[in-house]
Amino acid sequence: xxxxxxxxxxxxxxxxxxxxxxxxxxxxxxxxxxxxxxxxxxxxxxxxxxxxxxxxxxxxxxxxxxxxxxxxxxxxxxxxxxxxxxxxxxxxxxxxxxxxxxxxxxxxxxxxxxxxxxxxxxxxxxxxxxxxxxxxxxxxxxxxxxxxxxxxxxxxxxxxxxxxxxxxxxxxxxxxxxxxxxxxxxxxxxxxxxxxxxxxxxxxxxxxxxxxxxxxxxxxxxxxxxxxxxxxxxxxxxxxxxxxxxxxxxxxxxxxxxxxxxxxxxxxxxxxxxxxxxxxxxxxxxxxxxxxxxxxxxxxxxxxxxxxxxxxxxxxxxxxxxxxxxxxxxxxxxxxxxxxxxxxxxxxxxxxxxxxxxxxxxxxxxxxxxxxxxxxxxxxxxxxxxxxxxxxxxxxxxxxxxxxxxxxxxxxxxxxxxxxxxxxxxxxxxxxxxxxxxxxxxxxxxxxxxxxxx
Numbered sequence: 513x514x515x516x517x518x519x520x521x522x523x524x525x526x527x528x529x530x531x532x533x534x535x536x537x538x539x540x541x542x543x544x545x546x547x548x549x550x551x552x553x554x555x556x557x558x559x560x561x562x563x564x565x566x567x568x569x570x571x572x573x574x575x576x577x578x579x580x581x582x583x584x585x586x587x588x589x590x591x592x593x594x595x596x597x598x599x600x601x602x603x604x605x606x607x608x609x610x611x612x613x614x615x616x617x618x619x620x621x622x623x624x625x626x627x628x629x630x631x632x633x634x635x636x637x638x639x640x641x642x643x644x645x646x647x648x649x650x651x652x653x654x655x656x657x658x659x660x661x662x663x664x665x666x667x668x669x670x671x672x673x674x675x676x677x678x679x680x681x682x683x684x685x686x687x688x689x690x691x692x693x694x695x696x697x698x699x700x701x702x703x704x705x706x707x708x709x710x711x712x713x714x715x716x717x718x719x720x721x722x723x724x725x726x727x728x729x730x731x732x733x734x735x736x737x738x739x740x741x742x743x744x745x746x747x748x749x750x751x752x753x754x755x756x757x758x759x760x761x762x763x764x765x766x767x768x769x770x771x772x773x774x775x776x777x778x779x780x781x782x783x784x785x786x787x788x789x790x791x792x793x794x795x796x797x798x799x800x801x802x803x804x805x806x807x808x809x810x811x812x813x814x815x816x817x818x819x820x821x822x823x824x825x826x827x828x829x830x831x832x833x834x835x836x837x838x839x840x841x842x843x844x845x846x847x848x849x850x851x852x853x854x855x856x857x858x859x860x861x862x863x864x865x866x867x868x869x870x871x872x873x874x875x876x877x878x879x880x881x882x883x884x885x886x887x888x889x890x891x892x893x894x895x896x897x898x899x900x901x902x903x904x905x906x907x908x909x910x911x912x913x914x915x916x917x918x919x920x921x922x923x924x925x926x927x928x929x930x931x932x933x934x935x936x937x938x939x940x941x942x943x944x945x946x947x948x949x950x951x952x953x954x955x956x957x958x959x960x961x962x963x964x965x966x
Contacts, residue, residue: 564725616778649705660715696960727942817878901963
């Protein structure tokens with residue numbers, strides 16, 4: 513049995529464990545998967561890339577999925593039901609619940625320790641030490657990475673490397689002598705969760721972390737996770753609101769505030785692991801949500817970006833340009849990049865360029881124009897007022913985004929011209945991930961001491 517047959521066998525076993533398909537359905541889906549793999553290999557992809565992309569596309573872009581959903585909709589809706597006691601899925605649920613409880617417990621213990629020292633920083637209903645907010649990512653995301661290490665059966669050597677990376681970050685951010693309320697401290701607590709998410713991504717990718725196709729899977733997972741977490745958070749807010757309404761007549765306000773103050777952080781931490789489990793449980797044959805939302809919002813953002821680019825090109829950024837407006841532009845550019853990435857993640861490697869690719873190119877070009885305007889204004893501000901840690905971090909982020917967007921525009925334009933393939937655009941994005949990680953580490957480890965932790 514060759515490697516491809518082994519991968520397909522593992523995929524089929526996981527598909528049947530979900531309970532959504534029987535043997536006959538699995539035969540049909542496997543046949544379709546093999547056809548897609550053959551088609552992808554014919555355009556130059558390796559066995560591994562063809563398999564990863566075919567699995568990701570199966571059930572998303574072809575007529576078979578629609579027919580399957582119509583004929584077996586009841587089973588698809590029941591896909592997340594708890595498995596029977598003698599099935600392997602029971603273990604995965606137990607593992608997920610154990611790690612979710614661990615994340616919740618760590619946050620509660622840390623909050624208890626942080627509450628012992630009064631501070632000007634308030635969280636929920638009590639005084640909390642500043643380190644608690646700065647280290648929030650360290651309390652939760654390594655637990656999620658450990659969950660994937662267990663589920664993926666990651667080799668010990670790779671586990672030690674991941675643990676060493678987390679330890680270095682933890683020691684650095686807690687030993688640095690930040691000034692109270694300093695900009696360096698704020699930058700670290702903003703960027704630390706991003707660095708730790710890369711650790712989660714490496715744990716999620718497992719043995720194939722260097723594979724372009726597997727990196728794209730990490731990107732897909734991140735988008736789906738964000739959506740599921742947002743849904744869980746909304747449900748949690750409704751639950752907390754109803755709890756307050758129900759308890760108000762029988763309990764003093766102080767007791768209710770204390771109760772919510774401890775339940776909310778624990779629930780938010782545990783939901784990080786639960787959302788990850790939901791993404792994995794739903795990904796077999798159900799349409800992913802991130803690409804669907806991308807298809808809806810990309811045209812809207814394209815129009816907004818064109819209007820903004822033209823408007824600012826005519827009027828200039830003006831005197832009101834400050835770091836708050838700069839933060840808005842940075843978020844906007846990141847959203848555009850996310851729309852592009854999730855858009856290309858849902859397309860077939862053999863699909864011809866179409867209207868949506870034109871819309872993406874328009875959005876990216878408009879984003880590049882805005883980024884250039886922001887960079888000019890930023891350099892002028894630095895020339896007048898000098899460098900600060902905030903300006904250095906913002907300048908670096910904009911340069912990193914600018915290079916990525918220019919490359920994205922180039923590959924999209926050549927795709928529309930018929931001189932490149934969609935997989936080249938995917939590889940550009942996955943190959944660029946280490947650049948983002950590198951800059952995040954610079955912000956966390958290099959800029960604070962460079963600017964005397966100001």
